[in-house]
Amino acid sequence: MIEFDFGVVLAQWPMLAHGLVLTVALTLASAVLGTALGIACAWARLHGGRALRSATSAYVEAVRNTPFIIQLFFIFFGLPSLGIRLSVEVACVLAMVLNLGAYACEIVRAGLQATPKGQLEAAMSLALTPWQTFSRVVLPPALARIWPALVSQIIIVMLGSAVCGQISAEELSQAANLISSRTFRSFESYILVTLVYLALAMALRQCLNWVGPRFIFTSR
Amino acid sequence: MVQFALWDILGFLVGAMRWTVLLSLIAFAGGGLMGLALLMLRFAKLPGVGTAVAWYVQLFQGTPLLMQLFLVYFGLALLGWDTSPMVAASLCLTLYASAYLTEIWRGCVMSIPQGQWEASSGLALTYAQQMRHVILPQAARVAIAPTVGFLVQVIKGTALASVIGFVELTKAGQMISNATYQPFMAYTLVGLMYFALCYPLSWWSQRLENRRLA
Numbered sequence: 555m556i557e558f559d560f561g562v563v564l565a566q567w568p569m570l571a572h573g574l575v576l577t578v579a580l581t582l583a584s585a586v587l588g589t590a591l592g593i594a595c596a597w598a599r600l601h602g603g604r605a606l607r608s609a610t611s612a613y614v615e616a617v618r619n620t621p622f623i624i625q626l627f628f629i630f631f632g633l634p635s636l637g638i639r640l641s642v643e644v645a646c647v648l649a650m651v652l653n654l655g656a657y658a659c660e661i662v663r664a665g666l667q668a669t670p671k672g673q674l675e676a677a678m679s680l681a682l683t684p685w686q687t688f689s690r691v692v693l694p695p696a697l698a699r700i701w702p703a704l705v706s707q708i709i710i711v712m713l714g715s716a717v718c719g720q721i722s723a724e725e726l727s728q729a730a731n732l733i734s735s736r737t738f739r740s741f742e743s744y745i746l747v748t749l750v751y752l753a754l755a756m757a758l759r760q761c762l763n764w765v766g767p768r769f770i771f772t773s774r
Numbered sequence: 775m776v777q778f779a780l781w782d783i784l785g786f787l788v789g790a791m792r793w794t795v796l797l798s799l800i801a802f803a804g805g806g807l808m809g810l811a812l813l814m815l816r817f818a819k820l821p822g823v824g825t826a827v828a829w830y831v832q833l834f835q836g837t838p839l840l841m842q843l844f845l846v847y848f849g850l851a852l853l854g855w856d857t858s859p860m861v862a863a864s865l866c867l868t869l870y871a872s873a874y875l876t877e878i879w880r881g882c883v884m885s886i887p888q889g890q891w892e893a894s895s896g897l898a899l900t901y902a903q904q905m906r907h908v909i910l911p912q913a914a915r916v917a918i919a920p921t922v923g924f925l926v927q928v929i930k931g932t933a934l935a936s937v938i939g940f941v942e943l944t945k946a947g948q949m950i951s952n953a954t955y956q957p958f959m960a961y962t963l964v965g966l967m968y969f970a971l972c973y974p975l976s977w978w979s980q981r982l983e984n985r986r987l988a
Contacts, residue, residue: 556852556853615969615973615976616965616969618926618972618976619926619968619969619972619973619976620930620965620968620969620972621929621930621931621933621934621944621968622930622933623933623934623936623937623944624933624944624947624961624964624965624968625965627944627947627948627951627957627961628958628961628962628965631951631957631958631961632957632958632960632961632962633958634957635956635957635958636958709836713836713837713838713839714838715838716838716839716840716841717838717840717934719840720937727838727840727841730841730844740844740848741845741848741849741852744841744844744845744848745845747841748837748838748841748842748845751836751837751838751841752832752833752836752837755836755837756836
């Protein structure tokens with residue numbers, strides 16, 4: 555008969571809370587920066603010069619065709635040989651931003667390409683500069699179009715951040731590792747943390763669906 | 775101090791890459807079969823079953839693969855089965871792939887016009903016959919590109935099996951990095967090898983998609 559003991563795991567709640575805070579912080583930082591990077595890359599792929607276009611697509615393909623854990627190890631363990639030494643948290647955020655940026659680039663690009671031609675012509679006839687056209691006419695409706703896909707991708711990156719525990723970032727999954735080795739209650743620790751992730755994923759989706767239409771692409 | 779020739783390192787990594795490929799194939803085949811069974815259940819109009827499948831999908835899509843691996847690994851041990859990392863990783867990735875594939879294929883089945891269901895039920899086909907002869911052959915044409923695309927995700931997912939101690943490409947890279955003190959070289963090589971596995975599939979998936987839309 556299997557006996558579960560969640561009590562000893564729950565007794566370590568400060569560790570779980572600490573992990574939760576770091577996971578949320580990593581996710582928020584990388585969601586903002588990653589989306590910005592994705593928009594910049596999408597712009598570069600559509601309007602950049604030849605060199606910029608090929609550099610961006612090389613970056614996108616490199617990220618999309620390698621596992622996140624290798625990207626993280628490369629940044630944290632590999633880059634110091636080039637003299638770039640990053641703290642654990644910075645390495646995690648950098649890896650997550652680069653990862654989200656590549657996927658967001660493809661998502662945003664699809665949104666930008668769906669802009670009706672008439673809107674561009676209208677913007678031009680109002681003598682808007684290319685930057686004004688992009689930032690005020692093209693981008694907001696494009697973001698509104700692709701928002702559900704972008705939200706899903708941000709959630710995937712949030713779940714992917716569990717891997718950051720492997721370079722000993724003290725986020726949620728690392729809290730599970732530590733609690734499991736302290737209490738010898740592995741299954742209980744992991745199932746508890748897994749449920750926290752599930753709740754976090756659902757809450758994040760609700761939250762972003764609420765934030766998007768109100769602050770990111772205000773529809774008037 | 776032992777020196778390692780690049781040739782030895784590459785040989786070791788290629789050897790480990792076979793395990794990545796094997797694990798991906800097991801997960802993809804197992805996940806495909808199970809995903810198909812779940813798909814049949816989802817559209818079967820049995821009370822409660824569709825919701826249960828939806829929850830199964832949500833459970834796998836809403837939690838980290840790493841946590842799923844730990845849960846399967848420690849869960850099997852809790853049940854008293856002495857498992858190897860290989861078995862735990864295969865089982866976990868199979869379940870993971872089945873959840874994603876059944877969700878991908880659900881979208882493809884939904885894209886089949888309602889009239890196809892009505893016409894085939896008008897011909898007195900049973901549910902299994904409708905699926906087998908009418909719906910799935912048409913859905914399969916839509917499904918092939920995203921399914922190939924998902925294979926890339928499975929290959930990348932197998933990298934996490936290294937964490938529970940399965941020696942595949944990522945774990946081999948860590949071992950090389952520890953033995954040679956050259957993490958930059960080790961992870962660059964491993965990254966390139968994953969790229970060599972995944973990029974052709976991504977390219978193929980994209981081409982299938984473009985061709986279907988053309």
